Amino acid sequence: MNVDHFSSRLPFACHLEHDSKSAAHLELWNHPELDSAIVILLNRNLGGAIITDRHIHQGSTMHSGTLEHMCVNPDGPLCYCGNRGCLETYCSADALEQASGMPIPDFFHSLREISRHTADTDTDEKKSSQISQIWEDYLNHLAFAMKNLNLIIDAR
Numbered sequence: 001m002n003v004d005h006f007s008s009r010l011p012f013a014c015h016l017e018h019d020s021k022s023a024a025h026l027e028l029w030n031h032p033e034l035d036s037a038i039v040i041l042l043n044r045n046l047g048g049a050i051i052t053d054r055h056i057h058q059g060s061t062m063h064s065g066t067l068e069h070m071c072v073n074p075d076g077p078l079c080y081c082g083n084r085g086c087l088e089t090y091c092s093a094d095a096l097e098q099a100s101g102m103p104i105p106d107f108f109h110s111l112r113e114i115s116r117h118t119a120d121t122d123t124d125e126k127k128s129s130q131i132s133q134i135w136e137d138y139l140n141h142l143a144f145a146m147k148n149l150n151l152i153i154d155a156r
């Protein structure tokens with residue numbers, strides 16, 4: 001679909017935008033005092049946008065803020081972009097599903113169950129340990145990325 005096809009069905013001027021940049025526009029709309037920020041979308045696929053001086057940074061080819069393809073481990077898993085170790089391969093819903101071998105609702109259900117009680121068998125204990133480790137790795141990679149991204153924009 002292109003923008004002409006889309007706008008032909010609406011009585012308003014339209015333009016298509018990347019979902020993470022749309023989220024950044026919403027943040028600027030809701031928080032006009034916002035000067036600099038990095039917007040991170042934790043969706044099926046990771047996404048991001050950069051706000052500086054109250055504007056969304058677009059870059060020369062409109063690809064600025066694609067933090068999902070920031071390399072956090074050159075020897076890491078293969079990403080759909082063709083590179084290895086992108087943040088996407090550690091901090092997306094797809095990454096959690098791939099690491100756990102279960103759909104996201106099941107993964108979080110298991111994680112909640114682990115926090116509620118201890119495992120009854122060795123198999124349960126091993127599975128619980130794996131799920132906990134996957135979640136801990138997810139959070140550690142996300143925190144690592146957020147710390148580095150904050151160094152770039154120096155936001156409070």
Ligand SMILES: [Zn+2]
Nearest residue numbers: 069079081086
């Ligand atoms: Zn990638």
